[in-house]
Amino acid sequence: MAKKNRDKSSAATGENPRRPCPCGSGKRYKACHGAGDDVIVTRPFEGLAAEPDLVAMREFLPSAVAPLPLRETGERAVRLATVLPGASAALVRPNGEILLGMQVQTRSGDLSADLTKALRWAEAAEPGSALPVVGPGVGEGEVVRLQDLLVADAELDLELHQDFAWWLPADGEEPGAEIAATIERANSVIMPxxxxxxxxxxxxxxxxxxxxxxxxxxxxxxxxxxxxxxxxxxxxxxxxxxxxxxxxxxxxxxxxxxxxxxxxxxxxxxxxxxxxxxxxxxxxxxxxxxxxxxxxxxxxxxxxxxxxxxxx
Known part of the structure; x- marks a missing residue:
């Protein structure tokens, strides 16, 4: 993600180091999450019209995807997903499409920042790559949150699925035995x-x-x-x-x-x-x-x- 894009996004939202931290600590952003402290943000998607959709995807929707309503789109299409194979944080399709997982093992107390770190990784990753978890060394640098990147009043155009067939690339290629077994296991526990x-x-x-x-x-x-x-x-x-x-x-x-x-x-x-x-x-x-x-x-x-x- 180019720095000039981050600057534009920050300007559009009034992002500055003196604003209160969204974690509710009462500290300035620069002295709290802006400094990389691992503080729990109790309402990570606050301020976004998509907040209820994001919470549903994170907490209980079993199989769903939605285009991410970014203010500035890059060369690769980006979609959110409830869960990815192996509960990965992100993966890049062979065609370059980026999928970001919502139901993952998170590293920090700010889900919003973790998603943008996964996006940063995916924008630079090779097609066919997967990010198991947002850990040390992923998305280092200035802390950027979804609120800095998304169209604030945009809701998610959610597409619910009754299985995980969408895990497969849409190229007609038959999945291998291991992938087919993984999808079968996931489908067996899905709740309608x-x-x-x-x-x-x-x-x-x-x-x-x-x-x-x-x-x-x-x-x-x-x-x-x-x-x-x-x-x-x-x-x-x-x-x-x-x-x-x-x-x-x-x-x-x-x-x-x-x-x-x-x-x-x-x-x-x-x-x-x-x-x-x-x-x-x-x-x-x-x-x-x-x-x-x-x-x-x-x-x-x-x-x-x-x-x-x-x-x-």
Whole structure:
């Protein structure tokens, strides 16, 4: 990645060493992550419209890819992927296309910076190369984050897959026995997943775990704004997604809250699209309310705070 491109990106975002570090430490960027300290960034994708999509790809989407909406494109096409063979951080296709893995063993506490380091490596790597992990010596120099490179208001154009056949280059060549076995093993543990669409619905996914079906919805709001809104709906008896659903709780992922509903496994994923749209409207109204919480709503908020679930 050319330095002049980094400078342009920095200028476009107001990047400077005096700005607060995104890790929330209260220190200046230059004195914290800008100095290479291994500090945990609790909300690594903050400020990007694609934040909920990135969190979903990192945490629970099994097989998905999306073009990376870079401000300045290079000679090689770049796509994000949920997971790559061997959980690699990056690989370069024989045709030069770059794939960056989201579900990897990370080196630092800043997932955003690790992704740009993998991108730096891939831009200079030979076609057919793979980067197992972002480790020492990868992407050294000035710390650059996704926020410095992406179109801030661009969402990801996610393409969900029901298997990992896309791991193979699209050249019609038959895979070797080892590669075929790797894909077969990956396919055997994949959980069927479908996106729920519609007005006001984004980053909401129906997932079949094999014994239960869930709707997992990555919310972009700050938790201190989302929880009172959910409490209002709970107190009004409007927190479910309709008949055949039950609010199960929520889990935190990279600074965002992900509400989860148990849903009737016998119903098709598409049957939850309309209930999700209706819920989005109710939640939008609850988020817009400026009234103090009633005693019933405060009680509901306290109860919801205890309904934290673990993603499995």
């Amino acid at each position: 997943t479908e996106a729920l669409g519609g007005e006001g619905v984004r980053a909401a996914y129906w997932v079949d775990t094999g014994t239960k079906a869930h709707v997992r919805w990555v919310r972009p709001e700050a938790e201190d704004a989302l929880m009172p809104a959910l409490a209002r709906l709970q107190a009004a008896g409007e927190l479910d997604l309709g008949e055949g659903s039950r609010y199960a709780g929520a889990f935190r992922a990279h600074g965002l809250l992900v509400p989860v509903w148990d849903v009737d496994r016998e119903m098709h994923a598409k049957e939850w699209a309309a209930p999700a749209v209706a819920f989005a409207k109710r939640l939008s109204q609850a988020l817009a309310s400026t009234d103090e919480l009633t005693p019933a709503e405060r009680s509901a908020r306290d109860a919801l705070a205890g309904k934290q679930i673990t993603l499995r």
